[in-house]
Amino acid sequence: MKDEKVWRIGVAGLGTVGAGLLQFLAERPDFAPAGAKVVVSGVSARSRSRPRPVDISRIAWFDDAAALAASPDIDLFVELVGGSDGTAKVAVEAALAAGKPVVTANKALLAEHGLELARLAEAKGVPLAFEAAVMGGVPAVKLVREGLAGDDVDSIAGILNGTCNFILSEMEKSGRSFEDVLHEAQRLGYAEADPTMDVGGFDAAHKICLLAALAFGGAPNFAAAEVEGIDQVGLIDIHLAHELGYRIKLIASASRGEGGASVRVQPALVPLDHPLAQAGGSLNALFIEGRRTGRIYLQGPGAGAGPTAAAVAADIADVMAGGRRPVFQRPAADLVPLARADSRAETGKAFIRILVKDRPGVIAGVTEALAKAGVSIDSFLQRPVEDSGLVPIVLTTQPTSEAALRDAVDHIADLEAVVERPRMIRLARILN
Ligand SMILES: NC(=O)c1ccc[n+]([C@@H]2O[C@H](COP(=O)([O-])OP(=O)(O)OC[C@H]3O[C@@H](n4cnc5c(N)ncnc54)[C@H](OP(=O)(O)O)[C@@H]3O)[C@@H](O)[C@H]2O)c1
Numbered sequence: 001m002k003d004e005k006v007w008r009i010g011v012a013g014l015g016t017v018g019a020g021l022l023q024f025l026a027e028r029p030d031f032a033p034a035g036a037k038v039v040v041s042g043v044s045a046r047s048r049s050r051p052r053p054v055d056i057s058r059i060a061w062f063d064d065a066a067a068l069a070a071s072p073d074i075d076l077f078v079e080l081v082g083g084s085d086g087t088a089k090v091a092v093e094a095a096l097a098a099g100k101p102v103v104t105a106n107k108a109l110l111a112e113h114g115l116e117l118a119r120l121a122e123a124k125g126v127p128l129a130f131e132a133a134v135m136g137g138v139p140a141v142k143l144v145r146e147g148l149a150g151d152d153v154d155s156i157a158g159i160l161n162g163t164c165n166f167i168l169s170e171m172e173k174s175g176r177s178f179e180d181v182l183h184e185a186q187r188l189g190y191a192e193a194d195p196t197m198d199v200g201g202f203d204a205a206h207k208i209c210l211l212a213a214l215a216f217g218g219a220p221n222f223a224a225a226e227v228e229g230i231d232q233v234g235l236i237d238i239h240l241a242h243e244l245g246y247r248i249k250l251i252a253s254a255s256r257g258e259g260g261a262s263v264r265v266q267p268a269l270v271p272l273d274h275p276l277a278q279a280g281g282s283l284n285a286l287f288i289e290g291r292r293t294g295r296i297y298l299q300g301p302g303a304g305a306g307p308t309a310a311a312v313a314a315d316i317a318d319v320m321a322g323g324r325r326p327v328f329q330r331p332a333a334d335l336v337p338l339a340r341a342d343s344r345a346e347t348g349k350a351f352i353r354i355l356v357k358d359r360p361g362v363i364a365g366v367t368e369a370l371a372k373a374g375v376s377i378d379s380f381l382q383r384p385v386e387d388s389g390l391v392p393i394v395l396t397t398q399p400t401s402e403a404a405l406r407d408a409v410d411h412i413a414d415l416e417a418v419v420e421r422p423r424m425i426r427l428a429r430i431l432n
Helices: 017-025 065-070 088-099 107-124 140-148 161-174 178-187 202-214 235-243 305-320 362-373 402-414
Strands: 006-012 036-046 076-079 100-104 153-159 246-255 260-271 283-290 294-303 348-358 377-382 390-397 423-427
Touching: 006 065, 006 088, 006 305, 006 377, 036 065, 036 294, 065 076, 065 088, 076 088, 088 100, 088 107, 107 202, 140 202, 140 283, 140 294, 153 202, 153 260, 153 362, 153 377, 161 178, 161 246, 161 260, 161 283, 178 235, 202 246, 202 260, 235 246, 235 348, 235 390, 235 423, 305 362, 305 423, 348 402, 362 377, 362 390, 362 402, 402 423
Parallel strands: 006 036, 006 076, 076 100, 260 423
Antiparallel strands: 153 246, 153 283, 246 260, 283 294, 348 390, 348 423, 377 390
16 A cells, blocks of 8 residues: 555656756655655666766666566656657556556657557556646646636647757857757757757657647647758748848647647747747747637746756646546547648748749749739848859748648749749748
């Protein structure tokens, strides 16, 4: 029988977040509900001999995270290994199967296997909590799942990846290329050695899938998300957007749409005076639009040992206090994966950058291609001819359907004088 005064926890993963959590628990073992104490009774990581910023010499070591997860000597399992499959998944399944509550910061795992894990957790009657998986220290999950349970959220949009936000902010500030700034971010430890999850938009997509599931009452459906990263954003896009009064941000958004939900991550234009444009560096920021509540804005540190460990600790406290809500907004038995809404009828403005050969009649050709697709121009900028004999042109459109915008880009790309596929960046959808 479990002693309600002492909660024995097992922690798998002793990297940035895991070590941060152990440090916090060493300092504040009684942080949770009055009268109960947390004791770390088992840990697991890849390398036992790797130096750690915390003393783990008196904690039981497990080579196998799943063995720790199922150990009779723990009451709660904390998964901080990461990754959608492999060790993290096997260990979380083992803990749930053994009837242990699980706390995790793993957005990839929940976004890709959320439904099956929610079913397992609810079948066993144990909580599976993931506050730290979205926006690190900012309590976005609790806000959407619990705080807004009495509202109907129509849309969510924001900046959910601090690495991309840092890179885009630095490119604009320093005038350096994407590759240059990425290398610096890697040197400073802001970006992983393999940056694909971040700069490819996948990390932000995992997070917005979780928020969409909580907001719209479905199961996360990562496969249905449209994902575009920042690796194709050039300095020229950043500068031209600025001249037109916008800043480029990687925006993750989710909205109710025709036949389901539209869940997207893409570089988008934000007016310079908008709060999302002001959230620079590695900050995260989020707008939530509720039918009754109106607009809510959250901003704060989306990563880092301190903030993320604080969110993990908050979930541990919830579990200790007996919190047992469905993993997503509804019981897992009623959940279906959120279907992908048809986005072709959605309307919005866009920025289209075109690189053309310097010759008479080119502009007329571009205008004709736009007219053929039914797209009207809002503003137009032409830069001086480059040494290569090429001319960059950028235009913004009037509000237009997604289908027409895509047609326009196809028509322009077919023009003989156009040397590369035009680059289209949409105006952030929360602002339309
Ligand atoms: N870093 C953040 O600011 C942040 C913010 C929000 C959410 N998260 C999420 O939190 C989780 C952990 O992130 P992190 O940044 O702390 O990662 P990290 O620094 O890379 O640490 C990962 C830990 O997992 C261990 N590990 C890796 N493979 C393993 C395996 N096969 N078996 C056992 N242990 C294994 C590593 O062991 P070794 O130490 O021995 O190599 C390391 O201790 C991820 O899901 C991440 O998405 C992180």
